[in-house]
Amino acid sequence: MNIRLYQESDAKSVSYLWNQVFPDNPSHNAPRLVITKKLKVQPLFFVAEKDSAIGHEGTALRAIVGTIMAGYDGHRGWLYTVAVTPQHRRQGIGSKLVQHAESALIAMGCPKINLQVRASNAEVVAFYKKLGYFTEERITHGKTSQIACWSVLEYLPLPSKLTDVPV
Secondary structure, X not given: OEEEEOOHHHHHHHHHHHHHHOOOOOHHHOHHHHHXXXXXXXXXXXXXXXXXXXXXXXXEEEEEEEEEEEEEOOOOEEXXXXXXXXXXXXXXXXXXXXXXXXXXXXXXXXXXXXXXXXXXXXXXXXHHXXXXXXXXXXXXXXXXXXXXXXXXXXXXXXXXXHHHOOO
């Protein structure tokens, strides 16, 4: 298995994986939209790939079997979209992706890493607990911006600066 930075040629495979792993994601988390917006801000977007077959020229064909995005704002790091194909789970791929992203964040000087898990997803809570994460007594609030709604509905490019946002 190899972990590397996301490349544009991975878009179709990553979209398929996310739609498979996160079938009930809200529309503002549409893969194409998330990927485009993430890469404009920070390239901490990694994919795990494995040999899947041998091509006609004898070269290994590789398939994307997992993803992770990470972000660091100078105060806290975050992990997002940790996804592993169902047929490749329980092989250490998710753990290796998390460790890879953690290493990248730590190299940037990140003192603390956060992530969010749906409260109903006990299996994923247990996964992160094994990796040393713990539940903090916090309440998470969220708000979808008009920019996210506009982008989802029309896949509009985001404004280059907030002064370009119509009021």
